[in-house]
Amino acid sequence: MKIANVETAQPPHYYGQEALLEEFKRAWAKKHHNLSRVEQLHKAVMVGGRYLALPMEKYLELGGFTESNAHYIRVGTDVGEDALRKALDAAGLKPTDVDALFFVSVTGIATPSIDARLVNRLGMRSDVKRIPIFGLGCVAGAAGLARVHDYLKSYPDHVAVLLSVELCSLTLQIQDLSVANLIASGLFGDGAACVIALGHDRAASAGADLLPEKREAFAAKWGEDVALYEDYEAMIKAEQPDLVAICTASCLPKPARRCPDLSRPDAHADLCCAVSELGVPLVFCEKVRALDFQTRPAGPRTA
Numbered sequence: 001m002k003i004a005n006v007e008t009a010q011p012p013h014y015y016g017q018e019a020l021l022e023e024f025k026r027a028w029a030k031k032h033h034n035l036s037r038v039e040q041l042h043k044a045v046m047v048g049g050r051y052l053a054l055p056m057e058k059y060l061e062l063g064g065f066t067e068s069n070a071h072y073i074r075v076g077t078d079v080g081e082d083a084l085r086k087a088l089d090a091a092g093l094k095p096t097d098v099d100a101l102f103f104v105s106v107t108g109i110a111t112p113s114i115d116a117r118l119v120n121r122l123g124m125r126s127d128v129k130r131i132p133i134f135g136l137g138c139v140a141g142a143a144g145l146a147r148v149h150d151y152l153k154s155y156p157d158h159v160a161v162l163l164s165v166e167l168c169s170l171t172l173q174i175q176d177l178s179v180a181n182l183i184a185s186g187l188f189g190d191g192a193a194c195v196i197a198l199g200h201d202r203a204a205s206a207g208a209d210l211l212p213e214k215r216e217a218f219a220a221k222w223g224e225d226v227a228l229y230e231d232y233e234a235m236i237k238a239e240q241p242d243l244v245a246i247c248t249a250s251c252l253p254k255p256a257r258r259c260p261d262l263s264r265p266d267a268h269a270d271l272c273c274a275v276s277e278l279g280v281p282l283v284f285c286e287k288v289r290a291l292d293f294q295t296r297p298a299g300p301r302t303a
Contacts, residue, residue, distance in 0.1 A: 001149045003242035004159075004196040005091040006281055009082035010051035011075055011167075011190055017047050023056055024185060027174060041179070042186035050189030053167045060174065068170045072108025076165045077117050079192040084118060084163055087194040095122040099158035100129040100151055104140035105165045114165060140164055142284075145195065152199035162195040206239045208232040232271070236278045243282040246271050 021042045025035050052059075053075040062068050080103075088095060101124070103115035110117070113132040118124075131151075136143050144162045151160055168188035173181055206227040207218040215228045229235035236244065248268045272285040 001152045002198045003282055004093070004198050005087050006196075007083050007087035007090060007194050009079045009086065009192045009194075011053050011079055013052045013055050014049060015052060015056055016049040017042065017186070020050065020056065021186070027060060028177070031175075031177060038182055041182050045183065045187045047187060047189075050169075051191055052169045053190045054169070059169065059172060062170075069108050069110075072167050072170050073110045073114065073117075075190075076105070076108060076110070076114050076167055076192075077121070079167075079190075080114055080163055080165045080194075081118055081121055083165075083192040083194040084122065084161065087161070087196050091196045093159060093196065095124045097159050098124055098128055098161050099155065100131065100148075100160040102144050102148055102151075102160065102162045103130070103132045103165070104134075104136055104144045104162070105132075106135055106137050106140065107166045107168055107171050109134075115163065118163075141193070145197075148195070148197050152197060156199035158199050160197045160199070162197065163192065164194075165192045166190065206235050206241065208235040232275070233278065236275065236280060241280060243284065244275050244280045245284040245286065246275065247286050 021039060024038060024042070028035065028038060053071055062071075084095075088098070101115050101119070103113060105114065113130070115130050115132050119128060119130065131147065133140070133144065133147070141162075141164060144164065148160045148162050152158060166188075167190040168184075169190050172185060205222050206229065207215060207222070208229040208231065209215050209218065210230060215230070219226055219228060227235070227239060229238075232244075235241075246268045248271060268285055272283055275283050
């Protein structure tokens with residue numbers, strides 16, 4: 001599978017975390033006994049700002065699930081279209097080139113589903129395969145890519161799209177003062193992401209490891225024809241991969257040669273940022289990027 005392009009899209013309403021916090025404090029002023037705790041939780045999530053489906057002042061006017069879900073369908077279709085059009089344009093493809101459209105979401109319900117609405121709005125072919133997947137939550141990106149990969153193994157000459165739309169702000173439970181809801185209210189924003197994947201022009205697999213026995217194990221698992229490297233930078237420059245998985249141990253031996261600070265317990269976080277800075281479009285880090293807020297590395301933003 002080859003990743004041809006990845007694009008994102010957001011609603012037009014952006015607010016800094018401080019502005020959002022003040023609005024929450026006003027909403028909960030008479031309901032929560034400790035507003036300083038609300039402020040502490042919102043600052044602890046380390047979010048600078050968020051895009052929202054609606055103007056901030058409209059959320060307290062929502063009348064319930066039916067109204068919120070209507071906004072989910074309207075705004076979700078718009079941001080989904082924006083992400084999909086940008087991804088196709090950047091990949092040099094037309095909507096009629098798409099053979100399969102995988103759609104993942106959990107923050108609203110739509111029948112016809114949002115992907116069905118986009119088929120008509122973008123003028124896709126009538127025989128395009130639609131696969132809407134509901135309920136995966138935070139794992140939807142990884143699981144959705146796995147299903148796209150399975151599809152392209154069967155249809156290697158096809159173009160597949162994975163589109164994710166989540167409008168978390170429309171699930172706000174203003175009456176719920178639980179710690180879980182307070183944290184969620186300070187953490188999640190709204191937007192869409194789109195991946196264009198191709199089954200043809202498959203790039204050769206490659207692996208990099210400092211230890212020869214690890215490289216041999218990689219070749220034994222993935223095939224003797226894969227390219228093996230001792231230096232990850234050399235691998236990326238030579239292979240130009242679409243996706244790199246960071247699968248380092250929690251603590252690696254020194255010296256690290258030209259690698260980042262691999263003496264740190266969470267060295268995979270440094271590698272994650274270093275690989276991103278080398279231009280790899282998709283980076284999968286199998287562990288958290290940092291063990292605590294103090295040691296989190298500076299680097300590209302992640303979703």
